[in-house]
Amino acid sequence: SQPPAWRDPGRNKYLLSARGKWYEVDASYIEEVKKDFIHLFETLDLPASNVGLKSWATADSDGAYNKKSVASANFINGDRVLTDNVELFDSLVWDGTDLYILHVKRGFDVKVRDVRSQIVNSAQIIENDLRTGGAKLKEHHARLVSRGRTKMSQPEFLALFSLKRAYVLAYGTPVKVEAKSIDKFQSSVARMEVVALNSQ
Numbered sequence: 001s002q003p004p005a006w007r008d009p010g011r012n013k014y015l016l017s018a019r020g021k022w023y024e025v026d027a028s029y030i031e032e033v034k035k036d037f038i039h040l041f042e043t044l045d046l047p048a049s050n051v052g053l054k055s056w057a058t059a060d061s062d063g064a065y066n067k068k069s070v071a072s073a074n075f076i077n078g079d080r081v082l083t084d085n086v087e088l089f090d091s092l093v094w095d096g097t098d099l100y101i102l103h104v105k106r107g108f109d110v111k112v113r114d115v116r117s118q119i120v121n122s123a124q125i126i127e128n129d130l131r132t133g134g135a136k137l138k139e140h141h142a143r144l145v146s147r148g149r150t151k152m153s154q155p156e157f158l159a160l161f162s163l164k165r166a167y168v169l170a171y172g173t174p175v176k177v178e179a180k181s182i183d184k185f186q187s188s189v190a191r192m193e194v195v196a197l198n199s200q
Contacts, residue, residue, distance in 0.1 A: 037191040038179045040198055045177070048170065051100045052093040056172030062106050065172060066090050076150045079104075083140040086121045090170075092160065099163040101126070104170045108177050112190040115169055116197045123167050134158055169197065 048055055052075065056065055066079035076092040090104040101122065105115040129136040141157045144150045150157065175181050185191075 033188065033192050033195055034182065036195045038182060040194060041178060044198075051102070051166075051168060051170070052095075053091075053102070053170060056106070060106070060172070062090070062104055065106070066104055076144060076152075078140075078144060078149065081140070081143050081147055081149065083136055083143065084125060086125055087118060088122045088126060088140055094160055094163055097164055099160050099165050100168050101165060102168045102170050104172075106172045108171050108173050108185050108190050109187045110189045112169075112171070112187070112193045115171075116193040119167050119169060119197060120200055126161065126165075130161055134161075137161065169194070 063079060066077055074094045076089075078087065078089040078092060080087065087103075089101045091100075091102040093100040093102060103115050103119045103122065105111055125136055137158055138154055141150070141152075141154050144157075171177070173185075175184055177185055
């Protein structure tokens, strides 16, 4: 089987796999996505410490990192706690003005597709819920309490979402993803997913 993106020699075309189907795209499209991706990372990528996270030890899985990732006392580990079959966040971190709704993925490859979907679903549920009275967030809070993830009261938890909200894709790689290292990360799908996520 072929990887999620591979070049068709002699035709200057790429074949991309998305949701079980193959699509042929011109090589210039791949280059445009790469440029857009690099621009996004140059303007939006932050060190983990800027959002209250510790560095990711290479050996840690997503779950292990989620348990020990946050350097701040103001956090909730929401890993594997689901509402409407969606993980609303891996970690919730806040300061006096900002709430970071973190979704964590180890590596930077085709699995970014999964975390993009998770972020979009989470944002839709949370933002819709805030407009309609907060029933889903109340339900999620009850699940977090029952799993021993927070001792915050429901009103305190809901008040967090009145802060400025940022939905964050947090990734862990041994080498920083940036223009000078981009060729070490071969997944065109991962790049396209990040560009698509930004537009969403």
